[in-house]
Structures are given as C-alpha cells and as structure tokens.
Amino acid sequence: MTTTATKVKDEPASTAETWSEILVVGAGFSGICAGIKLLEAGFSDFVIVERADDVGGTWRQNHYPGLEVDVPSIGYSYSFEHRVGWKGPWAPQPDVLKYAQNTARKYGLTSHLRYNKTVVEARFDDADNVWTTCFADGSVHRSRYVISGTGLTSTANWPKFEGIETFRGELVHTTEWPDDYDMSGKRIAIIGTGATCIQLAPELAKVAGKLSVFQRTPIWVSPKPGEDHEYSKPVRFLLDRVPGVQLTIRLIVMGLYAMLFHRAFTHYWQIKPVIHHLEKLGKANIAKVDNPEWRAALTPDYELGCKRPAWSNSYYPMFNRDNVELVTSSITKITEHGIVTADGVEHPIDVLICATGQQPFGKDTMPTFPTHGLDGKELRHFWDVNRHQGVKGIAVNGFPNFFLVFGPHGSFAGSIIAMIEIEVTNIVTALKVVRERGANRIEADPEAQRKDFEKNNRLARKGSILFQGNCATANTYYIDRHGDTPMARQTNQWLEWWRMKRLAKGDNMSAFNITKHSSPVPPRAARDRRTRVKVA
Structure with missing residues (x-):
C-alpha cells in the first residue's frame, strides 16, 4: 500500500532488561520528530518503542474510508522536511502515512525503533535516578530519561451504552x-x-x-x-x-x-x-x-x-x-x-x-500508561486530584527526567506538526542544557508550574470563546472534566517559535530545576553493578 521504513526485528519477549540513556514512547509524528532532534543534538543512545508494527501513530492506526487531513496539506509537514508531491490541498491518509515512514527512514531512525512494545508502566527509581519501563511482553527497559510521545488521540473512546x-x-x-x-x-x-x-x-x-x-x-x-x-x-x-x-x-x-x-x-x-x-x-x-x-x-x-x-x-x-x-x-x-x-x-x-473519537486528557489516557514519579506519585491520579498542570506542556513537578509531548497546555493555535516540532525542540533543548551543565536530573519547578497553570486558566476564562462565547451546548472536548482547557495554551505558533529560540539559546530555563544527583548511576553502570552482585 505504501512504502514502509525498513524495520528492526522485534525483540523476543523476555524478562531481560535493556538499556539506553533516553527512551521515547510512541513512533508517531511526535516520536519521529523526537528521534530526529535527538540525533541532531548529538544524542545517539536512545530507543523509540512503538506498540504497533510500524511508524505513523494516528495515521497508521486510523485508515477508515475518506480519512484525510483537515488542515491544508502544505502545512502538514516538518519545517526541516517539506513534503514534495502532495497531490492536492487535502492529503489523504496513505500519503500522510507514507510521509511519516519515509521521514523516519531518511533521518536514520531505523536502528532506534522497536516495534510491538506496549508500555504497561513506567516508574522512577530515585536511588539510581533512572526510569524503569515495563512492557506487556514481560520485558523491562531502564533509562535516564523518558519522552512520552503517545499523543492526544491514541486511545479509542468507546461509548458506554447499555447493552x-x-x-x-x-x-x-x-x-x-x-x-x-x-x-x-x-x-x-x-x-x-x-x-x-x-x-x-x-x-x-x-x-x-x-x-x-x-x-x-x-x-x-x-x-x-x-x-x-x-x-x-x-x-x-x-x-x-x-x-x-x-x-x-x-x-x-x-x-x-x-x-x-x-x-x-x-x-x-x-x-x-x-x-x-x-x-x-x-x-x-x-x-x-x-x-x-x-x-x-x-x-x-x-x-x-x-x-x-x-x-x-x-x-x-x-x-x-x-x-x-x-x-x-x-x-x-x-x-x-x-x-x-x-x-x-x-x-x-x-x-x-x-465514530466517537479519542479521549484527549481523559482520566486514563494521558499518558497511556501508569507513570509513577517521586514517592510513588502516579501522574494520572495527580492530575485527577490537582487538575492538569505542568510547565511549557512538557514537564510536571514530581516526575524528574520525564517529558511529554502535548502535556497540559502544550497545544496552541496552528499546525499540529508545528506544535509537535516546537514541543520536541524544547524537550531536546532542556536535555542539552542538562548535559552542558554536567547535571543528570531535570524537573519542573513547582512555583513555575503553579504560575503557568494559573496564567493559562486565567487567560482562557478572560478571552477564550470557550468561556466568553456561546459554548454551553457544544459538548466540547476542549474543556476537561475539571472545567479547564488543558489542550489549549493561550498563544500561537509564531510566539511559541520565538520562545523556543530563546530556550535554545539557554535563556528562560528558570521553569526547571536542573541538578546533579548525589549518587549518579548511569543506566548501563547500574546494570553492571547488579550483575556483579548476582554473580557474587
């Protein structure tokens, strides 16, 4: 049907641990962009896990008749890889999927991809300063950092009608x-x-x-x-x-x-x-x-x-x-x-x-797997109790070294691909700053998170059509179960692009706490250490 990226063999199901500095979850447009930007920044020790058997994310998962982009095709591509050959103003699903597959292959992601890997849990180990991610096949992966690129539309919303x-x-x-x-x-x-x-x-x-x-x-x-x-x-x-x-x-x-x-x-x-x-x-x-x-x-x-x-x-x-x-x-x-x-x-x-869509910021869908941070705090439960909050849409306090693409208030007016590229660039920039400072832990600052949350909700209630317009009967997923608008950041892609450039220069990093863990144990060293203990 389409040209597919060359695939790496699936890893055999086992309880053995694998290792990398960075784990990227999801091989849709977010995961592909993350892989490309990581390589560009000099990060080579990363793995991209995908629950399906190919890249493409929502454009692989969805293939019903009539599916095509609902923004002009000309804007549905990365800024660094403009699509040549769009057949018309509204690209159909096969063309978008082919673009994703070709881009992943062109930028050398093949060796980093692992298919049929469904994440069932991610848990932070404060002592070793690493994340342990468990998969449905029984395997385990440990990494210093995790980037969740599972997107806003990866979980089906089944209606709950009687019978x-x-x-x-x-x-x-x-x-x-x-x-x-x-x-x-x-x-x-x-x-x-x-x-x-x-x-x-x-x-x-x-x-x-x-x-x-x-x-x-x-x-x-x-x-x-x-x-x-x-x-x-x-x-x-x-x-x-x-x-x-x-x-x-x-x-x-x-x-x-x-x-x-x-x-x-x-x-x-x-x-x-x-x-x-x-x-x-x-x-x-x-x-x-x-x-x-x-x-x-x-x-x-x-x-x-x-x-x-x-x-x-x-x-x-x-x-x-x-x-x-x-x-x-x-x-x-x-x-x-x-x-x-x-x-x-x-x-x-x-x-x-x-045709009931997906559940963006549903109670059990963002992220798509249980995520336990410091002191065992579970991210989805934290949001359920404290409402959806984070910093710049990419990080949450209490979850060190864990990043999201399209976290709370992470999307904004403009092309979805532009949003992804800006979010991912901000994540990779943060990782570069951590590396340049000789640190190994980054976490959203609690005060910055509070201010970000309050500012976005204040601006939304003051000027958004969702609150100032006639939207009472719309039944819109833009407003979550708390009455907030976590999907929408009160900005646009041009302003966010400028902010991204500032962040790329090392400016405006005050929203994060960057430290060197007192007992830094690189993932591979942690593996070797436990192996020696077992042998002894």
Whole structure:
C-alpha cells in the first residue's frame, strides 16, 4: 500500500532488561520528530518503542474510508522536511502515512525503533535516578530519561451504552477499521458526528443499504475549498520545483489559520464578527439539505469555534440520498440486533460504527500508561486530584527526567506538526542544557508550574470563546472534566517559535530545576553493578 521504513526485528519477549540513556514512547509524528532532534543534538543512545508494527501513530492506526487531513496539506509537514508531491490541498491518509515512514527512514531512525512494545508502566527509581519501563511482553527497559510521545488521540473512546456488549452484528470503532469487512448493502448505524463522521459517513452512504446517522450534538461544517481536487501539473511544478514558493504559501496559509484560531482562544471579542461571517457560510452549507426538519436539527445552537472545526462539501448533500437518515432521538440502549432510542423506536442494524473519537486528557489516557514519579506519585491520579498542570506542556513537578509531548497546555493555535516540532525542540533543548551543565536530573519547578497553570486558566476564562462565547451546548472536548482547557495554551505558533529560540539559546530555563544527583548511576553502570552482585 505504501512504502514502509525498513524495520528492526522485534525483540523476543523476555524478562531481560535493556538499556539506553533516553527512551521515547510512541513512533508517531511526535516520536519521529523526537528521534530526529535527538540525533541532531548529538544524542545517539536512545530507543523509540512503538506498540504497533510500524511508524505513523494516528495515521497508521486510523485508515477508515475518506480519512484525510483537515488542515491544508502544505502545512502538514516538518519545517526541516517539506513534503514534495502532495497531490492536492487535502492529503489523504496513505500519503500522510507514507510521509511519516519515509521521514523516519531518511533521518536514520531505523536502528532506534522497536516495534510491538506496549508500555504497561513506567516508574522512577530515585536511588539510581533512572526510569524503569515495563512492557506487556514481560520485558523491562531502564533509562535516564523518558519522552512520552503517545499523543492526544491514541486511545479509542468507546461509548458506554447499555447493552453494547450484547450486539451480535459487526461492532466497529473507527480507530480499528476492518479493511476486510464488506459493508455493501448493510444497514449501518454511525454514532458520533464529529470530524471523523464528517469524512466517513459520505463514503459509507455510497455502499450502505441504509445509513442511520445518530446525532447527539450537531457540528459546524464549513465548505471545503478544493475537496476532491488534485493540483494541476503547473501548480505541482511551482510547489515542488521553484525555490521558496511552497514555503511562502505555507507561511501565509498557516499564518492565517493560526491567527484566526489564536484569536478565538485568546481575544474572542476581536474576531466575533469574523466568526459570525463564517457561521453564515456554515448555514449556507447546511442549506444543501432538502429536509427542513433535518436542516434545523443539523444547525448548531452554539458558536463556531467551540468544537474542533470541520470541513466538507459532501456531508450535508449526503442527507438527500434515499438510503440515509438522521436520528436525533437519544440512544437509550443497544440490543442484539439494533439501537433503541428515547422515542421507543428500535432501529434494526447490521453494523454499528462508533465514530466517537479519542479521549484527549481523559482520566486514563494521558499518558497511556501508569507513570509513577517521586514517592510513588502516579501522574494520572495527580492530575485527577490537582487538575492538569505542568510547565511549557512538557514537564510536571514530581516526575524528574520525564517529558511529554502535548502535556497540559502544550497545544496552541496552528499546525499540529508545528506544535509537535516546537514541543520536541524544547524537550531536546532542556536535555542539552542538562548535559552542558554536567547535571543528570531535570524537573519542573513547582512555583513555575503553579504560575503557568494559573496564567493559562486565567487567560482562557478572560478571552477564550470557550468561556466568553456561546459554548454551553457544544459538548466540547476542549474543556476537561475539571472545567479547564488543558489542550489549549493561550498563544500561537509564531510566539511559541520565538520562545523556543530563546530556550535554545539557554535563556528562560528558570521553569526547571536542573541538578546533579548525589549518587549518579548511569543506566548501563547500574546494570553492571547488579550483575556483579548476582554473580557474587
């Protein structure tokens, strides 16, 4: 299907320990970027573990029909590796996955990758100043540092409807798409009407005997310029061959994109007229639905920007097909052969598709494995009690030498790839400073963490559309169970890029406590020491 990176043999399952200075968890865009930046900074003793059998992360895990980027393709690449050959303005999943695979291979990550390694626990050993990471196959890895690059969308969010386990048809979550299952002529139900459904449902409607879309909360779907269109040969020549053209367009497009959403999350009142204009475009898109009742039901009663934006020219026209229906009565239970709604109707189905997304900052999903820091403190429990807090989105007090990509308030307005690159660069810069100072421990400063947490929440409540706009009925995952917005840092990619450059010069490191552990034991030396004790 795609060109894959050359793979290293999987390590045999065993209880033997392996060692490296740095362990990177996850081989998606975050893990790939971490590996490249580590090599660039002179760190060669690291391992990247991946629970699947290939790189790509969410773009490997998700491969349902219709999947493509929802930001312009031209901005969906690392700044140091611009993609040549995007076929159109919205890259499909196979092209994005191929880009990830080729990049991992090109930058020499092959020998650092270990596949089919699912982390079940990470625990910090204060005496040895190392992290011990345990895997599902029984193996153990010890490292001085851990970088968690498992992302915001790596854990499926299964709905908890009564009786779902009794359903006897085909039960599917979109993150586990069954490529070998033929849905032609089937009675298909799709639950969840977010960004995934917007892309998937029109494709299902082409083959289904009947498609029932169960909607809890409608979503704003804006027109998608250039959907289903490929670049002409002259345009591709300009983008791929003429120096500076791609970069210039990338800066303009992503700059406008970042500015719009940055203002929505920081100075909502300044762009309120722009949002209302975009809502008019959204309503014009909804007007493509012939059924007036469905048209009304598909129109959100909250402002555009409260939920993740969606773009499509085919979603609303899909409801004009004879084999598609919109169901807005709430689901009460799942039976062996169908779905029962609050109006008492049982909808017979053959296939139940859960397009219910993932759980960013869910109670058990960030990170995706139990992580025990100083005094056995568990990170997810700490956040559950104390709310999601950290420093610069990459570190948390009480968890020395442990870094996250997209920790609390780690994402911001702009391209997801730009966010990853900035976060990873900050992590690697911190590691470089530790090395330059002859230290071996780095930890988020508690006072800096408190200030960072309070500042982001204060600014969000003061200027974000999520709190100042009409978002009460949006049911948005931007707001967590504590009523905070840990996904959104009140800034934009250009400001964060400037801050990253300052950090790279060694400035602004006061948010971290960098020390030399009193009894430094390098991971390999710790292994040798215990081996000698066992022999004796």
